[in-house]
Amino acid sequence: MYRYDEFDKSFVAARVAQFRDQVARRLEGDLDEEQFRPLRLMNGVYLQLHAYMLRIAIPYGTLSPRQLRKLAFIARRYDKGYGHFTTRQNIQFNWPALKDCPDILNELAEVEMHAIQTSGNCIRNVTADQFAGACADEIEDPRPYAEILRQWSSLHPEYSFLPRKFKIAVNGAAKDRAAIRVHDIGYQIVKNAKGEVGFAVYVGGGLGRTPLVGHKIRDFLPNADLLAYTNAILRIYNLEGRRDNKFKARIKILVHEKGADVIRAEVEAEFTNHRDDALALPQDEIDRIRAYFAPPALPARATTSIAFEKRKANDFAFARFAAQNVVAHKTPGYGIVTISLKPIGGIPGDASAETMETIADLAEEFSAVEVRVTHEQNLVLPHVALDDLPAVFDRLAGQGLATANAGLVTDIISCPGLDYCGLATARSIPVAQRISERFGNGARAREIGELKINISGCINACGHHHVGHIGILGLEKAGSEAYQITLGGSADETCNVGAITGRSFSSDEIVNAIETVVDTYLKFRAGAAEDFLAAYRRIGMEPFKEALYGRE
Amino acid sequence: MPKVISANRLADGIVVYAGRDGSWPERLSQAKIFASKAEAEAGLLVAQNDAKRNLVVEPVVVEVTQDASGLRAVTLREAIRALGPTIDFLPRPHAFAPDANWAPAKAAKQTTHAVLRIPRSADARENDPREHELLSTTDFPQEIAR
Numbered sequence A: 001m002y003r004y005d006e007f008d009k010s011f012v013a014a015r016v017a018q019f020r021d022q023v024a025r026r027l028e029g030d031l032d033e034e035q036f037r038p039l040r041l042m043n044g045v046y047l048q049l050h051a052y053m054l055r056i057a058i059p060y061g062t063l064s065p066r067q068l069r070k071l072a073f074i075a076r077r078y079d080k081g082y083g084h085f086t087t088r089q090n091i092q093f094n095w096p097a098l099k100d101c102p103d104i105l106n107e108l109a110e111v112e113m114h115a116i117q118t119s120g121n122c123i124r125n126v127t128a129d130q131f132a133g134a135c136a137d138e139i140e141d142p143r144p145y146a147e148i149l150r151q152w153s154s155l156h157p158e159y160s161f162l163p164r165k166f167k168i169a170v171n172g173a174a175k176d177r178a179a180i181r182v183h184d185i186g187y188q189i190v191k192n193a194k195g196e197v198g199f200a201v202y203v204g205g206g207l208g209r210t211p212l213v214g215h216k217i218r219d220f221l222p223n224a225d226l227l228a229y230t231n232a233i234l235r236i237y238n239l240e241g242r243r244d245n246k247f248k249a250r251i252k253i254l255v256h257e258k259g260a261d262v263i264r265a266e267v268e269a270e271f272t273n274h275r276d277d278a279l280a281l282p283q284d285e286i287d288r289i290r291a292y293f294a295p296p297a298l299p300a301r302a303t304t305s306i307a308f309e310k311r312k313a314n315d316f317a318f319a320r321f322a323a324q325n326v327v328a329h330k331t332p333g334y335g336i337v338t339i340s341l342k343p344i345g346g347i348p349g350d351a352s353a354e355t356m357e358t359i360a361d362l363a364e365e366f367s368a369v370e371v372r373v374t375h376e377q378n379l380v381l382p383h384v385a386l387d388d389l390p391a392v393f394d395r396l397a398g399q400g401l402a403t404a405n406a407g408l409v410t411d412i413i414s415c416p417g418l419d420y421c422g423l424a425t426a427r428s429i430p431v432a433q434r435i436s437e438r439f440g441n442g443a444r445a446r447e448i449g450e451l452k453i454n455i456s457g458c459i460n461a462c463g464h465h466h467v468g469h470i471g472i473l474g475l476e477k478a479g480s481e482a483y484q485i486t487l488g489g490s491a492d493e494t495c496n497v498g499a500i501t502g503r504s505f506s507s508d509e510i511v512n513a514i515e516t517v518v519d520t521y522l523k524f525r526a527g528a529a530e531d532f533l534a535a536y537r538r539i540g541m542e543p544f545k546e547a548l549y550g551r552e
Numbered sequence B: 001m002p003k004v005i006s007a008n009r010l011a012d013g014i015v016v017y018a019g020r021d022g023s024w025p026e027r028l029s030q031a032k033i034f035a036s037k038a039e040a041e042a043g044l045l046v047a048q049n050d051a052k053r054n055l056v057v058e059p060v061v062v063e064v065t066q067d068a069s070g071l072r073a074v075t076l077r078e079a080i081r082a083l084g085p086t087i088d089f090l091p092r093p094h095a096f097a098p099d100a101n102w103a104p105a106k107a108a109k110q111t112t113h114a115v116l117r118i119p120r121s122a123d124a125r126e127n128d129p130r131e132h133e134l135l136s137t138t139d140f141p142q143e144i145a146r
């Protein structure tokens, strides 16, 4: 993985020193809250309901065991023993003291991590497919490009005060696992007819109060032009994005209001006029960064592992885990293991310090010293030999980490909601827990099959509810929590914003309502092979409406 | 409706209430009660002074009810601020390896953060293999605090 060079090191160290001074001045009263707020936000420090919250970037979701152990250490030393992995490949700590934040950032700098640009109207953490560099269906590893974007955008003077936050995702496989069409810019790696690698470019996607799917504005961008083109998009946005209204300030509104064709023409003109700027990426520079992400030297293995097959045949729990949480690796004899942070009835995305350490140990022993963070709030061991899977499974099971539910009804994405978040209108975590308990992970969950339920505690949509197959949005109605359901959303290459079923449900009703939706799917599906999304796309909203509300 | 004033402490962000003696205690039960809107607004001016003195941030007036059991916040949001998250957010105690870094003072304080935890249905209990463990675990602070 990428290692900081001297420049990166001193850059992050200088930033920590600067923030330490700012915090000291705030505590001594030389800065008031109004002056200090933007400074703390630039360093990932929010003030939430119960305490400060620190958001730390995990660029393109790649972590070393050393980094994960450091996060565990911070959880214990400065927090209450846990952290929350988010849909943007960040981790959030919910209880740090402001006075400790400079020390925490110092600890993080030791392992080449920081919280720069995890908040504010700048280019945020660049995200990527969690299976990057490992999955069998990959065209090219997206992470070198994400790293190049990260370096270029860090403290970029022209783009530190954009009209609004700006999120970029890069996906390298045919399957979109990075939700690129709901990002401000989504880059999909493609190959052209000549076999050259480049990007299909999507612009103007986003969730929040106005969910919009990104538009493709270019079929093929040569990889050397990545920065020049990103720059062109940002220039247009920086000039034309609305600064008069916070709710209309994202690039998605600009694209929506002017039309994708107009934006395409403007971006192309800007790009062409400045093409010979210094932003063309030299191939040797791409290669230099790519070298950091060279695939690990995995010892050759037989395609079929006898140990793995044997255990599968004799142990149902293991077989289920293998079927649900392990996908094909590009190297024969290896698999990619998803570690679900969604135990039945648990808090989606939360991991205790001990969990982090267990996973760090496993990564060191069994996964070429690498861990990944998914935008679905799970962790991944990307390079596990099938021969080792029984041992890995046993170790995970020993810590309650072997829930075989990746992609199933209980693999729920949930934002912190009103249990932590100052902007929330309703709780989301307890709803996720109750749904999880209702369905469990037994025969019924298997019967239901692939189903994504996403929950947000307010219209900001941090829990991706618009793109859940079933989305739940927490609202406040006359002082009580109310939950609106959307159906048919999806975040992958068939990206779609879900449609609202109708009136909302109370907290007492919502789990039953979700069960009604799921039962309706089971009733109408063409067969077990037709998953929820496919069935919804075939039969539409009506049967669900009728089941939920009767004939009104 | 009676009112209190709440804020977050500057240095660590913890929820605090304007107390009877000018201090900022962490417990709602120790908050000074303002009987009317006018009194609360006067209290808020004093609190804003403490914000200027860098003791607290963002003081606001919070509506409460008072009965035999004490003060209770009216809105869910303020109830959660007063009592902590409504979920078992702490990792299970047994999940901690013995560790010198884990400050017992912190752990002890959390037990006072009782939760509005949603009772688990009999159904969920029956089907949940962890239930046995849950019921037999005595060192599960939130459960006891309720």
Ligand code: HEM
Residues within 6 Å of the ligand: A046, A048, A053, A085, A086, A087, A088, A092, A164, A167, A182, A205, A206, A207, A208, A209, A250, A414, A415, A416, A420, A421, A422, A423, A460, A461, A462, A463, A464
């Ligand atoms: C708890 C503190 C948080 C605050 C104050 C916060 C604030 C916001 C706001 C205001 C928006 C709407 C932005 C817009 O539409 O322009 C937003 C969007 C979003 N946030 Fe959060 N958020 C928080 C936590 C999280 C967490 C925990 C996650 C991941 C689980 C997350 C991921 C996202 C995502 C994916 C979006 C929507 C994508 C988009 O920008 O269009 N945020 N957040």
Ligand code: SF4
Residues within 6 Å of the ligand: A415, A416, A417, A418, A421, A422, A423, A424, A425, A456, A457, A458, A459, A460, A461, A462, A463
């Ligand atoms: S969706 Fe709303 S409630 Fe949930 S984390 Fe985002 S801002 Fe908070």
